[in-house]
Amino acid sequence: MRSTLLLCLAFAAPPALAQAPSPGDVVINEVMYDPPAPQPPGNEWLEVLNRSGRTVDLGGVAVADDGDVSAPVAAPLALTPGAFAVLVRNGEAFAAAYPGVPFIEVDRFPTLNNSGDRPALILDGAELDAVAYTSAWGGADASLERRDADGPSVRDNFATSTAPAGGTPGAPNARSAPSGPPLPPGSVVITEVMYDPALGSAGEYLEVFNATDDRTVDLADLSLNDGGPLVDRPAPLAPGAYLALVRDPAVFRTAFPDAALLDVGGAASLPNAGGAVVLRASGAALDSVAYNPAWHRPELDDAAGVALERRDPAGASNAASNWSSSLAERGGTPSAENSVGLADRPAPRGDLVVTSPFAPERGEAAEITYALGSEAALVRARVFDGGGRSVRELEPGRLSGSTARLVWDGRDDARRPLRAGIYVVLVEAVDVAGGTTEAQKAAVVLAR
Numbered sequence: 001m002r003s004t005l006l007l008c009l010a011f012a013a014p015p016a017l018a019q020a021p022s023p024g025d026v027v028i029n030e031v032m033y034d035p036p037a038p039q040p041p042g043n044e045w046l047e048v049l050n051r052s053g054r055t056v057d058l059g060g061v062a063v064a065d066d067g068d069v070s071a072p073v074a075a076p077l078a079l080t081p082g083a084f085a086v087l088v089r090n091g092e093a094f095a096a097a098y099p100g101v102p103f104i105e106v107d108r109f110p111t112l113n114n115s116g117d118r119p120a121l122i123l124d125g126a127e128l129d130a131v132a133y134t135s136a137w138g139g140a141d142a143s144l145e146r147r148d149a150d151g152p153s154v155r156d157n158f159a160t161s162t163a164p165a166g167g168t169p170g171a172p173n174a175r176s177a178p179s180g181p182p183l184p185p186g187s188v189v190i191t192e193v194m195y196d197p198a199l200g201s202a203g204e205y206l207e208v209f210n211a212t213d214d215r216t217v218d219l220a221d222l223s224l225n226d227g228g229p230l231v232d233r234p235a236p237l238a239p240g241a242y243l244a245l246v247r248d249p250a251v252f253r254t255a256f257p258d259a260a261l262l263d264v265g266g267a268a269s270l271p272n273a274g275g276a277v278v279l280r281a282s283g284a285a286l287d288s289v290a291y292n293p294a295w296h297r298p299e300l301d302d303a304a305g306v307a308l309e310r311r312d313p314a315g316a317s318n319a320a321s322n323w324s325s326s327l328a329e330r331g332g333t334p335s336a337e338n339s340v341g342l343a344d345r346p347a348p349r350g351d352l353v354v355t356s357p358f359a360p361e362r363g364e365a366a367e368i369t370y371a372l373g374s375e376a377a378l379v380r381a382r383v384f385d386g387g388g389r390s391v392r393e394l395e396p397g398r399l400s401g402s403t404a405r406l407v408w409d410g411r412d413d414a415r416r417p418l419r420a421g422i423y424v425v426l427v428e429a430v431d432v433a434g435g436t437t438e439a440q441k442a443a444v445v446l447a448r
Contacts, residue, residue: 018057018078025052026061026121027129027153029084029146030173033112035097036141036166043093044112045103046119047086047169048129050079051149061128063087064120065110073104086169094169101170114140129153138232143167145175147221155228156282159220162233177218177234182282187212188222189287189317190279191242191310194332195270196293198305202248203255204270206277207334209313210237219243223280224267235262244334252334260335287317295323298432299378299399306399307332309340327376327401339401340375354425357445360410360417366444368394368406370427373438376401377429383408383444384424391418400429410446420448 030047046063050056059075079085088094091105112119120130131153137144138160145168151157159175161167168174189209197203206224210217219235230245237243246252246261247268253261270277276290296303307326315322326332327339351371358364368381381395391412408425412418427440 018055018076021050021052021056021058021061021123021128023126023128025054025056025128026050026058026079027146027149028119028121028131029149030143030161030167030169031112031119031131031133031139031158032143032167032169033117033133034114034140034142039097039166040090040093042090043088043097044090044109045086045088045094045169047084047143048079048121049146049149050081050083053081055080058085060123062122063106063110064122064127065112065117068108068110069122070109071107073106077104084170098165098167098169103169131158133158136228141166143169145173147173147175147177149176149178151282154283156221156223156280159229160232177221182284183215183217183221183286185284185286186314187215187286188217188237188279188281189310189313190277190289191313191338192244192307192326192332192334193270193277193289193291194307194334195274195291196272196304196306197251197255198331199251199254201269202251204268205244205246205252205261205307205332205334206268206270207242207244208237208279209242210239211313212239214239219245219262221281222286224264225276225278225280227267230264230267231262242335242337246334255330256332256334289317291323292320295320297325297376297399299376299430300325305331307334309333309338311338311340324376325399327399352425352427352440352442354442354444356443357447358410359447361448365410366408366425366446368408368425368427368442368444369403370406370429370440371403372400372429372431374402374429374431374434374436376433377431377436377438379404379427379429381406381425381427384426385418386421386423391423394425395427408444418446420446422446 029049032045035043058073058077060072062072063070086103087106088103089109116134118132121128137155143161144158145161147157161174163174191209192207194205217237219230244261245264245268249263274292278288279286308323309326311322324340353369355367358366379400380397382390383392385391394406423444430437
């Protein structure tokens, strides 16, 4: 069977024109170490690719792995530029799983361990290519495919095949993704860090932002710190879009039920004491943030459940002035524009607006809208009766943005209906960072 299938391989050049490959000319393009059911476990194989611009002779090439070396491929065996060859351990099993696909059955083909291994292509003692995979790369019940044929043999450049047959031996990879021009630093940046979520470490997340004008970025090509790809499937991020990278989707959804997310598991682990997070593409840093709890606003005695948000994606990644506490009621704005920013928005008016009169017996409530003179402050809002007594605390001292809206239902702190009359709403704000305080008040008529 083996010799018949070898004749089917598309080796167009005469053997006399084929040359011995140099390191990097021929690479391992696909690794099947964990065949999907119902294939037998021994149906392991490697696909090799001639990525050089010349015809090479695979004769004499052997597969090595942890000291084990196969028998060499019989010479001559010409492989034209861009062509594939499939080296298999069990020809009968491979032919049953991939009928019609040409292959080369290699004697003494080394076993490829599911936990990780380092298959290499050897010629006359020289290593042409090697892929030191681990199970963390993917490849469970499917092959590992090289994404960019011209890229290095590293984790970022491999992904689990999405082909229905579990692999694409002898054909272009399902996960092929030529890298194109390298992403420049700053093209994708970190814009939000939730390192101390109220629901525990499982609720941690990072937010990233595609700062390019016209380039969709596949987040599967990116990694955090020295880890592997963020995900093992395509994850496009459009220009100008934000996306939360979350540790546990179920816990994240509890706090942010409507926010888009990308599950990156432990890659988003964030120490509460602060730490460095490096976003990489093909090993090169796109952005690096050494976040610090001291970047939170000083009004916050306890920042648990409050994310650090970046004011300006184009600003310095590690300038404390470019980060501040989220002013969102939920404690963060994952996958959306941040609640803090630069002073290019209309200046607050510095007044208090209350809907008055209102009649609770008719189902009405008073809407109270305030606008502060500072970007953010600790806000306390209370309602006083005609005798100057505080009857309802609407806001006990929450960190608020420059504008917010409160609702009063006409009841006191004990939830008892109050009598009709004139009441005074008092809003007090303290901006510790700016060293300012302000108070706003307005009358409201409670009618029956």
